[in-house]
Amino acid sequence: MKKFIHDFEVTHNHHITDDYFAIYLKCPVSLPQILPGQFAEVLVSNSTTTYLRRPFSIYDVDYEKNVLSLLIKKVGDGTVALSKLKEGDALNLIYPLGNSFSMPGGKKALLIGGGVGIAPMLLLAKLLQEKGFKPDILIGGRTSNDIIEPEKYKPFGEVFITTDDGSSGEKGMVTQHSLFSGKVKEYSAIYACGPDPMMKAVARVAAEHTIPCEISLENTMACGIGACLCCVVETIDGNKTTCIEGPVFDTRKLKL
Ligand SMILES: Cc1cc2nc3c(=O)[nH]c(=O)nc-3n(C[C@H](O)[C@H](O)[C@H](O)COP(=O)(O)OP(=O)(O)OC[C@H]3O[C@@H](n4cnc5c(N)ncnc54)[C@H](O)[C@@H]3O)c2cc1C
Ligand code: FES
Known part of the structure; x- marks a missing residue:
């Protein structure tokens, strides 16, 4: 897929909680088609300590307004600098990068997002x-503070919530949700994105029920275009770059 590099204009920087924000960016030309699971490499020019671009999943796309958004958790200098951008500021993106989720074989699919890992699930749910x-x-x-904009997903499917401390939805990890003791066999595909332990647990449960499962990996990246090999992941078919051959992988292929 062709990649683009554009200066986007910030139209809105929505501070959802102290830790999470969604930044809305207007493209100077018509947006190309963006597939669920694809990401952008963002140049953080308002940080003096963030030398490399930072990768973020594309959260949402409005082709009519020519606006895409990113859902970001503040974890370090780069993401904190991005949280400070204001309406009218410019932000340079290389996009759309990476592969995308495939369509399920049957009608029922389960989408799982842990924390900010929910970001790529919005476009997928829409599609x-x-x-x-x-x-x-x-x-x-972990807590209700990490359940970000659940209402956005409601028009596209039924939404279920778990938190480690039970402050929202069912208490426990996602794989302990009652969906996994009940209707899990109805799913023809599981898609997930989140922290590594969660991805491993989801892959294990999917394998137990022989349900095809794709996960989006958030490995540390530098170039984002297959040149530096810092994002390599081990698969049964040899080493693969997460930025080009991922970030979405079939869990049956990964050496987790
Ligand atoms: C394909 C892809 C999609 C991503 N999508 C999103 C998204 O939609 N929203 C979002 O908030 N983040 C996303 N990330 C993670 C995001 O890229 C990092 O959080 C960001 O680069 C951190 O930059 P920083 O300068 O703020 O932090 P740094 O100063 O670089 O790091 C601060 C701390 O965060 C940790 N960290 C850095 N990168 C990652 C990572 N990839 N995963 C886990 N911990 C990390 C570091 O180990 C360190 O402890 C994605 C990563 C990838 C590879
Ligand atoms: S980030 Fe450089 S090869 Fe993937």
């Missing part, structure tokens, strides 16, 4: 609904 699928969307977090 699945457009194609006539009925996704269930399971959002997990």
Whole structure:
């Protein structure tokens, strides 16, 4: 897929909580098609300590307004600098990068996002609904503060929530949700993005029930275009770059 590099204009920087924000960016030309799971490499020019671009999943796309958004958790200098951008500021993106989620074999799919890992699930839920699928969307977090904009997903499927401390939804990890003791066998595909332990647990449960499962990996990246090999992941077919051959991988292929 062709990649682009553009200076976007910040139209809105929405501070959702102290830790999370969604930044809305207007493209100077018509946006190309962006597939669920794809990401952008962002140049953080307002930070003097962030030398390399930072990768973020594309959260949402509005082709009519020519605006895309990123959902970001503040974890270090780069993300804190991005949180300070204001309406009218410019932000340079290389996009759309990486592969995307594939469509399920049957009608029912389960989408799982842990914390900010929920970001790529919005475009996926939209696309699945457009194609006539009925996704269930399971959002997990440590506390209710990590359940970000769950209402955005409601038009596209049924939303379920878990938190480690039980402050929102069911108490426990996503794989302990009652969906996994009940209707899990109905799913023809599971898609997930989140912290490594969660990805491993989801892959294990999917394998137990022989359900195809794709996860989006958030490995540390530098170039984002296959040149530096810092994002390599081990698969049964040899080493693969997360930025070019991922970030989405079939869990049956990964050496987790
Ligand atoms: C394909 C892809 C998609 C991503 N999508 C999103 C997204 O939609 N929203 C979002 O908030 N983040 C996303 N990330 C993670 C994001 O890129 C990092 O959080 C960001 O680069 C951190 O930059 P920083 O300068 O603020 O932090 P740094 O100063 O670089 O690091 C601060 C701390 O965060 C840790 N960290 C850095 N990168 C990662 C990472 N990739 N995963 C886990 N911990 C990390 C570091 O180990 C360190 O402890 C994605 C990563 C990848 C590879
Ligand atoms: S980030 Fe450089 S090869 Fe993937």
